Amino acid sequence: MNSVSLKTPLSAVKGIGPKFLDKLEKIDIKTAGDLLWHFPVRYDDWSHVTDVKDLRPGEYAVIRAEVKKIGFRKSWIQKLAIVEAVLEDESGSVRTIWFGQPFIKKVLGEGKQAFFSGKVLAGKKGIFLSNPAYETVSDEENIDELFPKRELLAIYPETKGLTSKGIRFVINKVLPNLERIPDFIPGEILKKNGFPEINQALRDVHIPKSSAEANAAKERFAFEELFLLQLGHLLEKKRLARTKAPSIEFNLDFVKWALGELPYGLTFSQKRSLYEVLKDIERHQPMNRLLQGDVGSGKTVIALIAAMETAESGYQAVFMAPTEILASQHYQTFKKLFSDFGHPIGLMTAKSKLAFYGDNLESEMKKKDLLQEVENGRIKILIGTHALIAKSSGENKARFNNLGLIVVDEQHRFGVRQRAELVQNQARKSPGLTPHFLSMSATPIPRTLAITIFGDLDLSTIDELPQGRKPIITKVVDPLNRDKAYAFIRGEIRKGRQAFVVCPRIESREDDYEYDFSEDGKTDARKSGWSETKTVKKEYERLSKKVFPDLKVAMIHGKMKAEEKQKTMEDFKTRKSDILVSTSVIEVGVDIPNATIMMIEGAERFGLAQLYQFRGRVGRGEHQSFCVLFTESSNETTRQRLKALLEAKNGFELAEKDLEIRGPGALLGSEQTGLPDTTMRALRNPAMIKLGRQSAEEIIVKDPTLRSYPALKERLEKFKENIHLE
Numbered sequence: 001m002n003s004v005s006l007k008t009p010l011s012a013v014k015g016i017g018p019k020f021l022d023k024l025e026k027i028d029i030k031t032a033g034d035l036l037w038h039f040p041v042r043y044d045d046w047s048h049v050t051d052v053k054d055l056r057p058g059e060y061a062v063i064r065a066e067v068k069k070i071g072f073r074k075s076w077i078q079k080l081a082i083v084e085a086v087l088e089d090e091s092g093s094v095r096t097i098w099f100g101q102p103f104i105k106k107v108l109g110e111g112k113q114a115f116f117s118g119k120v121l122a123g124k125k126g127i128f129l130s131n132p133a134y135e136t137v138s139d140e141e142n143i144d145e146l147f148p149k150r151e152l153l154a155i156y157p158e159t160k161g162l163t164s165k166g167i168r169f170v171i172n173k174v175l176p177n178l179e180r181i182p183d184f185i186p187g188e189i190l191k192k193n194g195f196p197e198i199n200q201a202l203r204d205v206h207i208p209k210s211s212a213e214a215n216a217a218k219e220r221f222a223f224e225e226l227f228l229l230q231l232g233h234l235l236e237k238k239r240l241a242r243t244k245a246p247s248i249e250f251n252l253d254f255v256k257w258a259l260g261e262l263p264y265g266l267t268f269s270q271k272r273s274l275y276e277v278l279k280d281i282e283r284h285q286p287m288n289r290l291l292q293g294d295v296g297s298g299k300t301v302i303a304l305i306a307a308m309e310t311a312e313s314g315y316q317a318v319f320m321a322p323t324e325i326l327a328s329q330h331y332q333t334f335k336k337l338f339s340d341f342g343h344p345i346g347l348m349t350a351k352s353k354l355a356f357y358g359d360n361l362e363s364e365m366k367k368k369d370l371l372q373e374v375e376n377g378r379i380k381i382l383i384g385t386h387a388l389i390a391k392s393s394g395e396n397k398a399r400f401n402n403l404g405l406i407v408v409d410e411q412h413r414f415g416v417r418q419r420a421e422l423v424q425n426q427a428r429k430s431p432g433l434t435p436h437f438l439s440m441s442a443t444p445i446p447r448t449l450a451i452t453i454f455g456d457l458d459l460s461t462i463d464e465l466p467q468g469r470k471p472i473i474t475k476v477v478d479p480l481n482r483d484k485a486y487a488f489i490r491g492e493i494r495k496g497r498q499a500f501v502v503c504p505r506i507e508s509r510e511d512d513y514e515y516d517f518s519e520d521g522k523t524d525a526r527k528s529g530w531s532e533t534k535t536v537k538k539e540y541e542r543l544s545k546k547v548f549p550d551l552k553v554a555m556i557h558g559k560m561k562a563e564e565k566q567k568t569m570e571d572f573k574t575r576k577s578d579i580l581v582s583t584s585v586i587e588v589g590v591d592i593p594n595a596t597i598m599m600i601e602g603a604e605r606f607g608l609a610q611l612y613q614f615r616g617r618v619g620r621g622e623h624q625s626f627c628v629l630f631t632e633s634s635n636e637t638t639r640q641r642l643k644a645l646l647e648a649k650n651g652f653e654l655a656e657k658d659l660e661i662r663g664p665g666a667l668l669g670s671e672q673t674g675l676p677d678t679t680m681r682a683l684r685n686p687a688m689i690k691l692g693r694q695s696a697e698e699i700i701v702k703d704p705t706l707r708s709y710p711a712l713k714e715r716l717e718k719f720k721e722n723i724h725l726e
Helices: 018-026 032-036 164-177 187-193 198-206 211-242 252-261 268-282 299-312 324-337 367-375 391-396 416-429 447-453 479-494 536-547 562-573 608-615 636-647 651-662 664-668 677-682 686-702 710-722
Strands: 042-044 060-074 081-089 092-099 113-123 126-137 153-155 288-293 316-320 345-348 353-356 362-364 381-384 403-409 436-441 458-462 473-477 498-502 553-556 579-582 595-600 626-630
Touching (some): 032 164, 164 198, 299 316, 299 436, 324 345, 324 353, 324 562, 479 595, 553 562
Parallel strands (some): 316 403, 473 626, 498 579, 553 579
Antiparallel strands (some): 060 081, 113 126, 345 353, 353 362
């Protein structure tokens, strides 16, 4: 067979037919490299087969058994497929249950012999296997032929019609014929830390002979991502240190005036963060800072004062928000707090093109006129969404005269390339000067994780709420007390208050449910975490027609047009509606002081940090606010997580708990960052994070330009293209 490179299309590999190619393409596996980096999620020891009679609850076990009986049914809500089977070997029989995999009934007919691997659970009717992996075998096959000379069998992320057995079959067509891959990790780093080189690591991760081999290979792949991440951060910091930025004067008298315009005093952490930002932009090196703080902690005021300081020094500032609602809110906040500011500011969204000149003088403008005011430097502060720099805008995107400061709100919703667009835009106007950069996030991220993920950014943290805020009373409500909660909410609304209702998603997707089954393996309406998970449309219908027919209920979600969302929010703000049913779009950019109730359906389906953000959307006015968490899960982990929300003193403490329970993917999102699951798991390991940092520093000290490490330099460039952390 011809040799295979990482770029070889799988369609060119002999022995891989259309059946596999189509299924692999559905999970974005098209080349040999894609396939080999589709790592196992775990390994099962199939060298030891347990008799059914010896199965014990809580253990993972492998059995070889015959399917004596198999049946298919749907859950009581007619949504979830459930396959139940009775498996039997010479020693006894055991029940098995699969959820959401109806095709299994066709694959495993009665009389079929197979190996089954899974966790043994205990129920009222005895023990059972829950969602086991399986390998069908024929009568003439034996375990030695199936699994020769290996202790472990790789289990992969699967999709419908593509099992781990199928993935292993394809890998065995590729791996033996793979061309030798040059290793980009320097040999001294591999040797010092005992990591296998890349070719050995690929063999060991897919076809390990022992747990030690598998673990060493996985550690190597986890390390290389953290190593590249830290290396990229260090090089970016060095690059920025060599560039020049406009020096924004720290005008103490002006800052005192701005603080005097506020109807409240700043907290200590706000003052500290403001000082850090203003001292940074005074330097000739570009600021690159992340401002973290809970929802409502006062980050916007810090950014606005920095933007005004920039304007006072003769430069421009741009303030980018992820939604039109939030951009408009920042603009209105500026007008309300700093109406006497002596320079024009602008708002540019798809819907609004406004310029505010002070003294209550506001002008609605055509887009081209507003852009002209920005380009000629008259408008000093421009607030808007990423549409300001969108490629589709062509000649209509913003061009600045002398951009000095970029502020990006909810920084994880903007990419590196979008930030670069603004920087490059400015470079054309003022060659040699790089704007200062301030990103803000209300997502509480533990400091160790933030330093790792956003290592090229300096950190400022606001860890206390503004003075005078009343603590939000939070309650977890089980199904039996749901009606009492509704009665309480109605009572508050009749006092003149308003309520948010947050649902997990717009439409149900069976494959996304978090299963929470009763002990005997059957679904239970009171216990199931998925059984009554609400969708926005269904919840809106139910609340408006059955629960609160006497109140005005509105709905908002991400699939609505921008104009519809804007009008819905404006109607809610002006009290034309009492209850707003929403997806997590409510998480960012909503400030309705009269809304005092945050009601969250399916609370177990959200991360702790996200729940904390939802809760922060109320409690912004003079009235006592409440957060009501509806859950129908009896799962102990769920209870512990929600209890942590009730007890946490601030969002950062809560984020630490979420990191411990669910991992960094819950805070950052695996898809959002572009980091693989292997690396996400490594982010829980402080020692591995430290090792990645130390190794990156060693290389930078030896060769700051990576001239002696061309393979590493090339791999780093590709890595930076694939991740999107900002």
